[in-house]
Amino acid sequence: RERAREVLQGASRRDTNRLGVEAMELLDAYGIPTPQGDVVDSPGDAEAIAEEIGEDVVMKIVSPDILHKSDIGGVEVGVPPEEVRDTYEDLVVRARNYQSDATILGVQVQEMVDLETGTETILGMNRDPQFGPLLLFGLGGIFVEVLEDTTVRVAPVSEPEASAMLDDIESAPLLQGARGREPVDRAALVETVQRLSQLVTDFPAIVELDINPLVATPDGVTAVDLRLTLD
Template sequence: EERAREILSAVEGRGDNRLGVEAMDLLDAYGISTPDGDIVDAPADALEVAERIEGDVVMKIVSPDILHKSDIGGVKVGVPNEEVYDAYEDLVTRARNYQPDANIIGVQVQEMVDLDAGVETIVGMNRDPQFGPLLMFGLGGIFVEVLEDTTFRVAPVAESEAHEMTEEIDSAPLLRGARGRDPVDVEGVTETIQRLSQLVTDFPAILELDINPLVATPDGVQAVDVRLTVD
């Protein structure tokens, strides 16, 4: 909680209240696992991170003005080391074209997560004036708006409630291994919902937060993307 407080106050000093993948550390501080990666502000540093990670990487623009990164071509998946420089420049160019005065913090270089073996889910929170912090769980990634397969609870939730959420959505069978696929780590999903519940309970200043996707595989869960708004 101490570390999370530091991270949040650093953001408040920045003078805007929207945060993207810079908030990955906040998730880490609450034990929500995230892929290996770092945010850098120069192509050479991006390459250094990519070489450390080994294998192809994902690169994403990091800007409080660009919260839906894919919409502007701000996410590149499967970038080999030799393309990291060009990818960096291209991401920044796209961001500038989209919004010339965008505050560009840099580029996130992230380990690839195996989406084929997993299910993209979403775990989120929205503070409702009447009900308080509403936790949301559902199918994530590109399907979230299309299918609207979601379920809600007021935070804080007990483990049993968090578990119920994973059973309630229409796509629940997907998590439990439909069509001969291995079941994903549902316990990890349940734990993540609870950890998020704890985070937003500890920090009333967090007005909304989305982990989308939280990729659930048979081996565990990974928070691949996050965005949040603070008071």
């Protein structure tokens, strides 16, 4: 909780109310699993992180001015170590082309998660003036806008409530292992819903938060992307 507070204070010092993957530590602090990796501000440091990870990585532009990174070519998946430096430069150029005066905090170098066995879900929160923090869970990735298959509860949620959210969506069978797929780690998903519930309950300053995608696999969950707004 103390660590989470520091992350949020760091952000307010940068006088922005919008945070992205640079705030992933907030999730770490609440025990929500995130991929190995870090945000760096030079091609050399990016290479060093990639070497630590030791396999192909994902690289993402980190800028409070860029909300949907992949829309502007700001996400490169499966980058081999020898291409990390050039990719760093490419990502910055694309961001500048999109908005020449964008604040660029750097580039996130992240471990790849397996999307073959994983299902992209979304876990988010919107603070409603009347009802308070509304937790939203559903199918994530590109499906979230197309299918709008989501369910909502007021935080804080109990374990049975969190569990019920998973069964509430139309695509529930997908998580339960339809069509020969292995079921996702349900306990980890329920736990993560509760942990996010706790986080947004502890920090009323967070008015909006989205983990999209939260990748659910048979062996656990990983929060791959984060975006949040402070009041």
